[in-house]
Amino acid sequence: MDNPNPKKTLSTIFAPLAMAAGLIFFQAYMIAPLIPKLATIFNVSEQRIGLIVPAYMLAYGVSVLFYGFLSDKFGRKRILQISLLAFIVLTAITALAQSASQLILLRLLTGLGASGVVPMSLALVGDIFEPSERGRPLGLLFAAMEGGMALGSTAGVMLEPYTGWRMLFLATAPLAALALWILVARMGWKQEPHKSGHSLKKMLGGFYRLLAFPRGLRTYLFVFWNGIFxxxxxxxxxxYFVQKYDLGPIEIGLAILGYGLPGFFFGSLIGRTADSRGRYPIILIGLATAAIATATLALEIPVLVAALAVTLISLGYDLTQPLFAGIVTELGGKTKGGQxxxxxxxxxxxxxxxxxxxFGELLKLGLNRTLIIFAGVQVVFTIVAAQLLKTEIKLSTK
Structure with missing residues (x-):
């Protein structure tokens, strides 16, 4: 059939979409806990090798602007598959890096290539579901991402002593290839692009219009800070766990085991609760929880309490970012959802x-002071959110 039920079609590809999203977040989050070990392997400072994180994240963030525009022009399906293919190839090549500089460059290129998969998956949800129905599918997608985060942050650092860091990348690539193969096999629904005379000027104009409305501007500002924090x-x-508790790789993996688990287990529940009760109270709880947990890390506490605080910080993310994404799906509508x-x-x-x-620069002031600074700014954003996000109490059903 030429025009099957879009919701039914999405259900058939949801598993490989979630798998792809989880793998992208797995490899993104397995890197940071390895910074102390990679600094030793490549004989560079932790601050130097730490550039592998912003190299990937900044490239990912900048290039995704153009993926969104191109998906509105050519369709989500094509962009999603090309981006996933780029992720597979570049992830495998990363395992061949012979120096810190090469690793940083390859992480940058991977960020450029991989950044179309997750936003296109989220945009598909926005295309198909009404605003009041998006909480559950968005929650499931974020649960997959959180599962990838949890597994990557823990399994990566725990497996590295046995497999080496290169094998972590080599093992990720074929799994992503499997997800791509399933997507290509099942994506029979041909989504037509929204043809409206696309140009760079129109793209920039679209971004301006998204930011011109108070709801759009404040939502994107909170998303930006959420990323920073x-x-x-x-x-x-x-x-942190090396300096404060002198933990080894396996112990670090156990200490951050809880990072990503709240979203993995409760992502769908959080989404359904937001659909029924509104986003406002959940977002406030999430912001406040992360602030308190971060301040707790600056105290002299047992390592088990620190591990619990890490889990609560992750919960703070799970209670906020999926809900901000839900707001964003309403901002663009069905024709500008990609943008x-x-x-x-x-x-x-x-x-x-x-x-x-x-955070790396502020570490010059000391680890505990840096944590307090981040927690303090988070408190400020919580107070501001209490005033600015009141309109998110009830979801629009338009």
Whole structure:
């Protein structure tokens, strides 16, 4: 049939979409805990090798703007598959890096190639589901990402002593290839692009219109800060547990085991709750939880308490970012959903990149002071959110 039920079609490709999203976040998050070990392997400072995180995140964030525009012009399917293929090839090549500089460059190129998969998946949800129905599918996609985060942050650093860091990349590529093969086999639904005379000027104009409305501007600003805050904390957790508790790779993996698990187990529930009760209270709880947990890390606490705080920081992300993504799907509508989601991922991943850089620079002031600074700014954003996000109490059903 030429025009099958879009919701039924999405259900047939949801598993490989979730698999691809999970693998992208797996390889993104397995890197940061390895920073102390990679610094030793390549004989460079932790700050130097730490550039592998912002190199990937910033490239991912910038290029996704153009993926969103191109998907509105050519269709989600084509862009999603090309981006996933680029991720597969570049992830495999990364295992061949012979120096810190090569590794940084390959991470940058991987960010450029991989950044079309997740936003196109999210945009497909926005195309197909009404605003009041998006919480559950968005929650499931974010659960897959959180599962990738949890597995990557823990399994990567724990397996590295046995497999070596190169094998972590080599093993990821064929799994992503399997997801691509399933997608190509099942994507019989041909989504037509939204043809409306696309040009660079129109693309920039579309971004301007998304930011011109107060709801759009404040949403993207909160997404940007969310990226700065959570990446800043997460990127340097390996260094945190080495400096404060002198943990080895396996112990670090166990300490951050809880990172990503809340979203993996409760992502769908969080989405359904947002659909029924509104986003506002959930977002506030998420922002406040992350602030308190981060401040706790700056205290002299047992390692088990620190591990619990890490899990609560992850929960703070799970209670906020999927809900911000839900707002974004409403901003672009069905014709500009790719651009709206592209701008969302741009804000998030440029925040990720800048957050890791900023936290690394602030480490000159001391680890505990840096944690307090990040927690303090998070408190400010929580207070601001309490005033600016009141309109998110009820979801629009238009």
């Amino acid at each position: 959570h990446s800043g904390i997460y990127t340097w957790l390996g260094v 709206a989601m592209g701008l969302n991922v741009f804000a998030l991943f440029t925040g990720f990149g800048l957050g890791s850089l900023l």
